Amino acid sequence: MTTANTDELLTVPEVMARLKLGRSTVYDLIRSRRLASITVGRARRVPVDAVRNFITYKIEEAA
Template sequence: MSPGSPPTSAATSSTAARSPGRNYPLKYSRSKVYDLIRSKRLASFTEGRCRRIPESAVQEYIRTRLEEAS
């Protein structure tokens, strides 16, 4: 692996982001993310002690928000 290339571990190649983590695609506050999860507007699951949000759930949330806005 060259110095500029990203790591290729299973954690970075997964399609579920930690909630809310540095790589989380939505720029919402932590409390906003958990409000969305509690209100069932954003799907998530737990893996050990970590809450994960599948990439497909984020895309679905964005699609739903765009439909609501139009």
Template sequence: MTAHAPVTPRQGPSTPEELLTVPQVMERLQLGRTAVYDLLRTRQLASITLGRARRIPAHELTDFIRTRLDQEAAA
């Protein structure tokens, strides 16, 4: 019997992007609806619009948090 290497998920263009709703972002950041929409309006947090639905790519939320942490560390 031979051992097989574990299969790792492929990363890259074929991997679907996780899109978050505003309520999901509210929960993750522990912010209210108005605060999240202010971040979107001022383009501090990037989003896309699908019809009338606003979605935030998960990597954009991660980048936003990382940037804020870097700013706090530099201050």
């Protein structure tokens, strides 16, 4: 059984706020598959874990 936190899906504006990035940059990350996402109907959603993984990757890359 998973926790509610790992199942949380974020909207693009929520990802923008968390990463402090613009809309185009977030969509570029999604398009280039550096940020995982899913489509629900016509809506794009990003799992909270994908944002965490992206941040971890960028920290490790910078080290």
